[in-house]
Amino acid sequence: MATSTKLSDLEQVSQHIAKLQPEFGKIIEAIRQIILSTNTEIGERIKWNNPSFYYTGEMKPFNPKEYKREIIVLNLHKNRIMLVFPSGAKINDISGFLEGDYSDGRRLVIFKDMADVKSKEQSLRNIINQWLALVDR
Known part of the structure; x- marks a missing residue:
């Protein structure tokens, strides 16, 4: 009897990106690395059928529906790259x-495209850091 092992969140995200059209996948991977390298308390998983990134640290209790x-959360419908905050x-x-x-x-x-990712990298990092500063710990 074969035992099935559930893929880790990281493996699930990697597998999801690997299934994308190669050039599109490279752009998504670049965005992924920017997000993850911005702060060590950012985790990743598949949520709503796409890669998503979340705060892994301690927080005050809250309603999960919030x-x-x-x-x-990435929205990758029809080869469009939309990051939803x-x-x-x-x-x-204010930017x-x-x-x-x-x-x-x-x-x-x-x-x-990749040029857009490179030109917006610092703005993306700034917004993520602003978001993290507002976490209700």
């Missing part, structure tokens, strides 16, 4: 990096 742990509205983004004005508090960042 998604307070979720930093970024479920609680992005709480960040005071205009975060797009949208959704009543549920979401904000978005859209990447077109």
Whole structure:
């Protein structure tokens, strides 16, 4: 009888990216590495059928439906690269990096290609650090 071993979150994300069209996957991997290297308390997993990134540290208790742990969820529909910040509205983004004005508090960042990723890297890191500074520990 074969035993099935569940893939780790990291393995699941890697496998998900590996299934993408190669050039698209390289862009996603670059974004992934930027996010993960911004802070050691950022973890990754597959959530809502795409890679997502969340705060792994201690937090005060909260209702899971508030998604307070979720930093970024990727939306990779039809080879479009959209980073969704479920609680992005709480960040005071005066740079205009975060797009949208959704009543549920979401904000978005859209990447077109690798050059776009490179040009927006520091802004992405800044927004993530601002988000982490607001965590209710």
